[in-house]
Structure formats: C-alpha cells, structure tokens
Amino acid sequence: MTAPCSARRRFTLSLLSLPLWRHAAHAADAASARKRLSILDSGAVADGSTVNTRAIQAAIDRLAGQGGGTVVVPAGVFVSGALFLKPGVHLHLDKGAVLRCSTDMRHFPVQRTRIEGHIEARFNPGLINATGCDGLSITGAGTLDGAGRPIWDRFWQLRNAAKDKGGFRNLDVARARLAVIEASRGVTIDGITFKDSQFWNLHLYRCRDVVVRNAGFEVPDDYVQAPSTDGIDIDSCQDVLVDGCRFSVTDDCIAAKGSKGPHAPDDKDSPPVERIRVRNCLFRRGHAMFTCGSEATVVRDVVVEHCRVENVGAVAHLKLRPDTPQRYEDIHFRDLVLASDKGEIVAVRPWSQYFDLKGEAPPHSVVRNVTLEGIRGRFGAFGTIASNPGQTDVGALVLRDINVQLTDERLHVKGAAMPVVEHVVVNGKPWAATVQG
Numbered sequence: 001m002t003a004p005c006s007a008r009r010r011f012t013l014s015l016l017s018l019p020l021w022r023h024a025a026h027a028a029d030a031a032s033a034r035k036r037l038s039i040l041d042s043g044a045v046a047d048g049s050t051v052n053t054r055a056i057q058a059a060i061d062r063l064a065g066q067g068g069g070t071v072v073v074p075a076g077v078f079v080s081g082a083l084f085l086k087p088g089v090h091l092h093l094d095k096g097a098v099l100r101c102s103t104d105m106r107h108f109p110v111q112r113t114r115i116e117g118h119i120e121a122r123f124n125p126g127l128i129n130a131t132g133c134d135g136l137s138i139t140g141a142g143t144l145d146g147a148g149r150p151i152w153d154r155f156w157q158l159r160n161a162a163k164d165k166g167g168f169r170n171l172d173v174a175r176a177r178l179a180v181i182e183a184s185r186g187v188t189i190d191g192i193t194f195k196d197s198q199f200w201n202l203h204l205y206r207c208r209d210v211v212v213r214n215a216g217f218e219v220p221d222d223y224v225q226a227p228s229t230d231g232i233d234i235d236s237c238q239d240v241l242v243d244g245c246r247f248s249v250t251d252d253c254i255a256a257k258g259s260k261g262p263h264a265p266d267d268k269d270s271p272p273v274e275r276i277r278v279r280n281c282l283f284r285r286g287h288a289m290f291t292c293g294s295e296a297t298v299v300r301d302v303v304v305e306h307c308r309v310e311n312v313g314a315v316a317h318l319k320l321r322p323d324t325p326q327r328y329e330d331i332h333f334r335d336l337v338l339a340s341d342k343g344e345i346v347a348v349r350p351w352s353q354y355f356d357l358k359g360e361a362p363p364h365s366v367v368r369n370v371t372l373e374g375i376r377g378r379f380g381a382f383g384t385i386a387s388n389p390g391q392t393d394v395g396a397l398v399l400r401d402i403n404v405q406l407t408d409e410r411l412h413v414k415g416a417a418m419p420v421v422e423h424v425v426v427n428g429k430p431w432a433a434t435v436q437g
Contacts, residue, residue, distance in 0.1 A: 155227050255288075342379075
C-alpha cells in the first residue's frame with residue numbers, strides 16, 4: 001500500500017526542494033567549505049588518553065572566524081569532552097579516525113539541553129553539539145565512540161542500589177549523547193559509525209531536511225543491556241530520511257519523540273514529527289525497529305520500507321502514554337524481511353513507566369491509518385493492539401500481503417478495533433485475526 005496521495009506529494013516536494021535549498025546554501029559558502037583544518041594543526045594528540053577538547057574546539061572556532069570550513073579528524077584515537085560546532089563549520093572523520101568520549105563527566109559540564117521532552121532540562125551535553133547550523137555535514141568513514149561501558153556499569157550499580165528502583169530515572173546518571181543537533185536545516189550525516197554511546201546516539205531536535213545515510217549505530221553483543229542507547233531520536237523534526245543505516249543497540253533503533261504530559265499540545269517548542277522516511281536499513285538488534293514514544297505527542301506521515309529486521313523486541317512499537325494526548329497517524333511499514341524467532345511484529349499498547357497527570361483528567365488519544373504490508377520471513381509473535389481504557393481510539397490497523405512463520409501466531413486485541421486482514425499467511429495457512437484476551 002502506498003502512502004496517501006497528499007502525504008506522498010508533501011514528501012516528494014520536500015525531497016525535491018531539499019537539494020535545491022542545499023545547492024543555494026552551499027553556493028553561498030563554497031569557498032569556505034573547501035577550507036579544511038586538521039585537528040593535529042591545533043595541537044590534538046592521538047594517544048587515546050589525552051583529553052583534546054580545547055585543541056579541537058580551537059580548530060572549530062578558528063574556521064568559524066574565517067567564515068567556515070571543515071574540521072578534519074585524521075586516523076588515530078582522539079579523546080575529547082563536549083565540542084560545539086558553529087554555523088558554517090563541518091566535521092569529517094577520516095578512515096581510521098576515532099573521536100572518543102572522555103568518561104570523566106567534568107568534561108561534559110551540565111547545561112541547558114533538550115532531553116526526554118524537556119527543553120530547559122539541566123543535563124550533560126553531547127560529544128558533538130550543533131545549534132542553528134544550517135547545511136551542516138558530518139561525514140567520513142570514522143567513528144564517534146562513546147566509550148560507554150564504564151558509564152553503563154555505573155548506571156546499573158546505582159540503579160541496583162536505589163531503594164526505589166521504579167523511581168530511578170535515566171537522568172539520574174551523568175552521561176553524554178554522541179551527537180545533539182538542534183534547530184538546524186539541511187543536515188547531512190553520512191558514513192559515520194556511532195559506537196558504544198553512553199546515552200542516546202544521535203539526537204535530532206527541531207531539525208528539518210535531514211539525511212542520515214550509511215551510518216552505523218552499535219553496542220557490543222556481549223553487553224546485555226547498554227541502557228538508553230537509542231540509535232536515532234527524531235525529536236520534533238520534519239522531513240527526515242534515514243537510508244542504508246545499520247542498527248545494533250539495546251534500546252530503540254529509531255524513536256519519534258516530542259513532548260509529554262497533559263499540556264503537551266501547548267508546548268510550542270515541540271512541533272509534530274512529520275514526513276519521516278526510513279529505507280534500506282538493517283535492524284540487527286534493539287528494543288524496537290521504530291517506536292513512537294516514550295515522549296511523543298503528534299507523529300504522522302511515516303514510511304518504513306525495504307528493510308531487514310532481526311533480533312528486535314518489536315517491529316512497530318506505538319507507546320500510549322496515559323498522561324499525554326497523542327495522535328499517531330499515517331504510519332506505514334512495508335516490504336520488510338524478518339529473520340528472528342523472537343519479538344513482536346506489532347506492539348500498540350499503554351506505556352506508563354513514568355507519567356504524571358498533574359491533576360488533570362485523563363486525555364484522549366488517537367491511532368489511525370497504520371498499515372503493515374509486504375512482510376515476509378520468520379519472527380516470534382504477531383503481538384498486541386491495546387488501548388488505554390477509555391482514553392484511546394485505536395482505528396483498525398491494516399495487515400496486507402504478509403507471509404510469515406511465527407512462534408506465536410496470536411494477535412492480542414483489547415479495547416481496539418480488529419485489524420483489516422488481506423492476504424495474510426501464517427505458518428503456511430491463511431490467517432484471520434480473532435480476539436485474544
């Protein structure tokens with residue numbers, strides 16, 4: 001099934017306008033873009049231990065003062081704290097280049113940042129930070145390395161020692177994201193490997209016209225749960241393309257995020273997540289392939305297609321917060337190859353790990369026009385479609401042209417419309433949805 005005509009047209013126009021916008025922007029600073037400055041020239045040392053924050057920031061500031069250019073990280077392991085890109089300054093990591101996070105959080109001093117649906121949160125910045133950097137490019141065959149293992153170990157030690165484990169928050173442990181890009185248009189991230197992030201890998205906030213291409217997001221297979229290592233968080237963004245990327249993390253591979261709470265629609269700093277395209281990706285490991293939540297208000301016009309999905313907890317995970325009026329609509333998954341004996345294809349259900357109604361009545365939410373089409377292979381279970389009782393209108397999901405082998409072929413439906421089923425074969429037999437408690 002193709003996206004609705006209007007949705008296709010909006011995104012086609014966006015993709016057509018994207019290169020034109022970038023061409024105009026690049027033409028304006030073509031000369032400065034050719035300027036390249038190695039961080040070695042500003043005193044950075046590739047010994048895997050020296051903290052090079054000052055030297056690398058000096059290279060950024062020098063190019064910014066000259067009208068822009070590209071900071072180059074050559075082959076070698078360079079440790080750094082928080083770095084702040086500036087308009088007109090790009091970042092390139094050569095093959096063999098590793099820009100590694102310090103694990104001494106003094107190099108990531110707490111500041112105002114966007115995190116978990118809060119714009120004025122006080123938390124650690126990322127390794128790479130960019131605000132208002134239109135036309136930004138982060139490219140190359142190198143690696144952004146979060147050196148996350150000691151931070152993950154600290155997280156679990158503190159959580160296990162907490163008297164109230166349910167009240168222990170993600171933000172109770174100081175840690176850095178690998179890249180935080182905010183309020184920027186025409187962003188390109190190409191070829192970079194994001195490795196062992198202490199927290200989220202790539203956080204895009206209030207960005208438009210973003211392409212993330214041929215990037216990798218990974219944590220070690222021998223670490224059972226690297227906490228909060230989301231691959232890409234698309235937070236209040238529009239017109240984002242994720243193409244040819246690889247995901248092997250222990251949280252959500254791609255998550256659509258926004259605001260939360262009963263007053264979320266009034267949050268002008270959290271516009272809807274719209275016109276998202278994900279294609280040609282490998283989802284090798286993660287909590288879910290694509291998630292709406294844990295903070296999300298409006299997510300619409302999403303297409304995930306031509307992907308391979310392996311050991312993830314869910315293919316499509318739509319979290320329904322009991323404290324937030326949410327609207328998830330026009331979300332389509334198609335032409336997916338599944339290759340696992342675990343996980344759910346569909347997980348639409350209440351999510352109440354953290355919530356606060358702030359004394360307000362429970363809000364109303366809507367889920368509509370969600371399709372899964374052209375899916376084949378093997379997986380664990382069909383999954384669950386359930387509403388927050390009395391709060392959520394879950395329209396009929398469409399399941400079309402599906403041929404899968406499942407360990408558990410049941411689809412649990414509760415407080416929601418039964419899905420529309422067309423040409424679905426499970427374990428070699430025609431399948432029809434029935435209500436499962």
